[in-house]
Amino acid sequence: MVLRFSMFAAAVLIAGSAYAADSKAVSEEDGKYLDADGNPTYNIQADGTVDWYTYSGFRMYHAECHVCHGPDAMGSTYAPALKDSLKQKNIDYYKFQEIVSSGQQNTAVQGGSASVMPAFGTNLNVMCFIDDLYVYLRARSDDAIGRGRPAKKETKPDAARKYQDECLGPPK
Template sequence: MKLKQCVFAVLACLTVSVLADDKPYTVVDGYKVDAKTMEGFRTWRAAACDRCHGANQEGLVGPSLINSLKTLSQDEFVKTVTEGRLPKGMPSFGESQQVKEHINDLYAYLKGRSDGAITRAKVEPAK
């Protein structure tokens, strides 16, 4: 019986480890991020998303992205950013070269913020 419990515990730990690795970002100390997530932060700044969503992604005239990315899939996020939601005031960023090239990096940065793994809006490269 104890052997079965040990095997189960090991399998559970491996499953948690695999699930944790599915994150699109890597964060150390809450604000040091991998190169792609850092590029997502730079894209956030370059596109001036803070004008509507706030400097901390908590919302202004646009919704809180901290909350939105808890339910939006990556595909829904990409569609929203590239096509916009004009009736709701969200412009399309589909023509922005920076956004087109780094849309997945932008998602990674915002998903990290939404998940609470990135604990502050301004991040730094991990070394």
């Protein structure tokens, strides 16, 4: 099947928030928040409630990525702290998709041993949640959320349910 990366048009304007300008949500459509460039971003309310995608990203990260990249994106002896990588290496939404789908080798680690980020391009459990993963890591890298499972979250939007069903396809 062809994987579709979601690009939502800006629809509803949101009141300003305190986060770094580049990650600031300026619009929202069906529970998905977008920055000024139209890329997915997080939205954390004053009482700590996170948007659905940040929460979902937390879950998917801990299902698919933490075994190498450590809990809460803190890194391990084997793979870099993604909490820092996004900023330090200027990994934007498109670069992120590229690395996760195609993999990457020996750019991150000091020392002699081979360092391999596997390609997840054919893994629907990762690729169908690429926006969720990116939004969660963006929030972690801006310190907009701390370690651990976010305590409060927005309800799962119908649009997320629909996209997920279409992307994952019928149960095999």
